[in-house]
Amino acid sequence: MIFLNFFISGISLGSIYAIIALGYTMVYGIAKMLNFAHGDVIMVGAYVCFYAVSRYGFNPFLGVVLAMAVCTLLGIIVERLAYKPLRQAPSLAVLITAIGMSYFLQNTALLLWSSNPKVFPSVIGRGAFKLFDGALSVSHITALTIGACLVIMVVLSLFISKTKLGKAMRACSEDKGAAQLMGINVNATISMTFAIGSGLAAIAGALLCSAYPTLMPTTGALPGIKAFTAAVFGGIGSIPGAFLGGLMLGVIEIFAKAYISSQLSDAVVFGVLIVVLLVKPAGLLGKMTQEKV
C-alpha cells in the first residue's frame, strides 16, 4: 500500500511534468528550438495566480484563468521579441538567447516580487479522499492534477489532429517552406504554439504550487529543467512522448526519493535521462531523423 501511495504521488508529480513538457515539446516540434524560458513562465503563472487569489480575492479557478491569459500573452511577446529575429540563426545562438530570457524573467520576478518565499494557497483546499479504509489517501490536489493532465492530453490531441490550426501546426513542423506555399501563415502558427504552451505552463504553475506550496522567483527553474528532461526522455517533438516521459520521470523521481535517497533523487533522474539517450538517442517515442547532404 505504501508502494501504491508513492506510485500515485509519482503519477501526480509526473502529470505536472507532463503538462510542462507539452510546452517544450510543441515548441521544439515546430520551431526546432529549446525554449529554456518555459520553466520561468510557470513561475510567472504561479505568481499571477497567487496575487489574484490572495491579494484581490479572486476565485482560485478564475485566478488560474487569469494566469493563463497573462502567460499566453507573455509567451507571444517573448517569442516576438527574442526568438522571431533568430529564425535563421544557428541553434546555439537561439539556445543562448533562450537561457538569457530565462534569467531575464527570473530576475524581473526577483525585483518585482522579492526573493521571500510566498506560501501558495491550494486551488482546492487540502482535503483528501480516503480509500481502502484510510490505508490509501489521495489528496484532492493530487486527483485534480492527474485529472487535469488527462483532460489536457485528450483536448490537445484532438486539437492537433482534428482542427485546422492543429493541422497547420503539424504541417509547419513537417516542412515550413511547403506549409507556407500551401497558404499557411507560419509565423502566426509559431506564435500560436508558444501561446498554447505558455497557457499550459500557467496551469502547471498553479498545480505545482498547490502541491508544493513555496513560491519563489526560482520556483520554475528546476521543474522546468526536469520537464524538459521529460520531453527529451519521451522523444522531443512528440506529444504522447511528453506525456509518457513526464509520468515516468515523476514516478522515477518519487521512487528514487523514497527508496534510494532524497538528496540524490535529482542525480538519479538525470542519470536515467543519460541512459535513455544513450540507448535511444531520440528519446522513447522520438523519430530518428537522418540528415541529408
Added chain:
Amino acid sequence: MTMRRLINLKRVEARRIYLTYAVVIAAYVICQVMSSTGFLSSSMRGMLVPICAYMVMAVSLNLVVGILGELSLGHAGFMSVGAFSGVAAAFLMQGVIPFAPVRLALAMAVAAVFAAVAGFLIGIPVLRLKGDYLAIVTLAFGEIIKSILNNFYLGVDSQGLHFSMLTDTTRLLKGGKLIIRGPMGISGIQKIATFPAGFILLMIALMIVFNLVNSRSGRAFMAIRDDRIAAESIGLDITKYKMMAFVMSAALAGSAGALFAMNYSTIVANKFDFNTSILILVFVVLGGQGNMLGSIIAAAVLTILPEKLREFSEYRMLLYAVILIVMMLATNNAEIKNFLAGLNPFRRKEEAE
C-alpha cells in the same frame, strides 16, 4: 614547437596571439605594480585570484563552445571536481611538501587530472549526442556532479583515506580528520592561491589552447564546427577530436577550480551550480566565441563591474540576461553587424586582410 607553429601561422592569426599574450602580461605587470604601491584597494586585491580563475574557465569553455562549436552547460561541474580534488590533495601534501607554491602547483595538477578523468567519463556518453541534446546532457552532468559532491565524505587517518556517500560512515580513527564534509564542503582551507600563480596558470592555459587550436587537431575542431558532415566525409574521427577538446577543456577548468578554491577558506559544492556555468558562458559569448582575448577581457570586466556597482547589485543578473539576449540578437542581425563593422575600423582592417 610553439615557435615554429607561430612562424608558420598567417600574420593576422599570429598577431592576435601575440596581442593576447601581450595584454595578459601587461595587465599582470600593471596589477602587480598597483598592488605593491598600494593603489589597489584590499577588496580589489582579493578579487585578483578569482578573476584569474574565471579567465581560465572562460578560455577553456571557449575551446568547447567557440572552437568546437558544442554548447556545454555544465562547465562549473569540472570546476568543482577540480576544486574538491585539488584542495584535498593540497591538504594531504601539507606535511610532505612545506613549500606552498609547489604544493599549489601539484594540487592544480592533481585537480587537472581528476577533472580530465571526469571529462573523459562524461565525454563518452555526451559526445555521442549532438546539438541541443548534447547541451542538455552536459547540464544534467553538471547537476549530477553537484549532487554527488554534496553527499560525499572524505576523511584521512593513520589507516589511509576513507570515503563514504550520503552519510558520514568513514569511522575515522583518533587523530583522523574529515576533509570533505558533504553539504558542508571543505572548510579550513589554507589560502595558498596567489596572483602570480593565477597569472602563470592563465598563461599555460593560453599556450595550451593556442597551440591546440593552431595544430592539425585544432583545424579538425573548426572543420567539425563549420560542417560536421563534410568533416566526417573527409575522414575526420569526430568523436576523437571532440573528446580531445572536451577533456582538455575539463582539465583546464579543473585546475582553475583548484586555484579558485584555495583563495577561500571554505568551499561548498553549491557554489558551482548552473548559475556559475551560465556566468562563464556569458563571458565566452560576450567576449566572442572563439576569441580568447575577448573571453579574458569579458571575464575581468564582468567580475570587477558588479563590485564597482555595488548599489546596483540586484540588477546585475538582470543586466547579464539583457546582455546575453541583445548580444545574440545583434550578432545575428545583418544590418547591425554591418553597422558595427563600420564603427570599428580595427575589425574592418582585419577582415580586409
